[in-house]
Amino acid sequence: MAEVEVNGGLVVYEFVGPEDGEVVVLTPGGRFGKDFPGVRPLADALAAGGKRVLLWDRPNCGASDIQIFGRSESHMRAATLAGMLAELGTGPVAAFGGSGGARDSIVFAIEYPELVTRLAVWSIVGGTFSTMTLAMVYAMSELRTVRENGIEGILELPGQAGSWADLVRANPRNRDRLLAIGAGEFERVLTRWFDAFVPKPNEAIPGVPDWEFEGIRVPTLIIRGGERDFDHPKRTSYEVHCLIKGSRLIEPPWPEDAWEAARAAERRGEGSVFDPWVQAAAVLLDFIGGTAAGRS
The missing domain is CATH 3.40.50.1820 (Alpha/Beta hydrolase fold, catalytic domain)
Structure with a gap:
């Protein structure tokens, strides 16, 4: 590798x-x-x-x-x-x-x-259905979790293949990396990423x-x-x-x-x-x- x-x-x-x-x-x-x-x-x-x-x-x-x-x-x-x-x-x-x-x-x-x-x-x-689906898959659960349970909650968040827990299992360094990012920065960036998945009339994708x-x-x-x-x-x-x-x-x-x-x-x-x-x-x-x- x-x-x-x-x-x-x-x-x-x-x-x-x-x-x-x-x-x-x-x-x-x-x-x-x-x-x-x-x-x-x-x-x-x-x-x-x-x-x-x-x-x-x-x-x-x-x-x-x-x-x-x-x-x-x-x-x-x-x-x-x-x-x-x-x-x-x-x-x-x-x-x-x-x-x-x-x-x-x-x-x-x-x-x-x-x-x-x-x-x-x-x-x-593209389109409303698939774009809003991605908002839920990639950001909404994360934002709810980090606000309620901090960055430690992200480490335990279940989900589809490719979840944060899966990333830690595949690469143990990622646990410390997530903890170092912290809840505040994680929430700030994921809020910005979430906005990308809010359907807008001037965005085909x-x-x-x-x-x-x-x-x-x-x-x-x-x-x-x-x-x-x-x-x-x-x-x-x-x-x-x-x-x-x-x-x-x-x-x-x-x-x-x-x-x-x-x-x-x-x-x-x-x-x-x-x-x-x-x-x-x-x-x-x-x-x-x-x-x-x-x-x-």
Whole structure:
């Protein structure tokens, strides 16, 4: 497991694929790390197409250190990715991401345009239902808990995979890091992060005003959301497509109900919500100029 220190915290990462391949940063969603099921098959497929895929545990994901700063959690991660790329000496990269990783990748492309050669995103969160869902998942419980039980309560807060307790189990340093942040600073930052998930009429995606999309000038591929994917609405794909000049919107390479079916399978203990992503390997390689396995 490789680590690099960025902004006062350790970030866990690894490369997959040939050392001389074009670097593609692959960012999953949720507070899920690089080893969450469904992520690596896509990374392996991109690597088989000649790309050098950078997988990373974003701050507050996997085994990386907890970090609490920035305008939003996605803006914090964009700053972390920029610092990590500088430390690793990769130069500009292609930024690929799905679900929360799509938002992180978009923010990265806006904030650090000099570090991005291409952008590809799918399963983009937007609209009232999915945005308010994230407010509850990522901030509301935390704010209630820290106000009632202090920072120690955050350490015991139950939740989905990727909870603060999970982050401490994966990386014991995180207990001391959270205690050092303290209840006051944690509440201040999480209040700011919570505001990013309050739906606003001028934000197609949470925490990013529409006008900021003007800063994305690189070739961009958008995979349309599923027909009844309420977590990643079809409409949001079109909105982002309209906001990024010259972007290309394509039909999903997976069934319209892929997200819902994958969630049902995950509840049965039979898979992961990210399992369909490997089906995008061919279109992503076409977009970036690679060769899918089995093709010449």
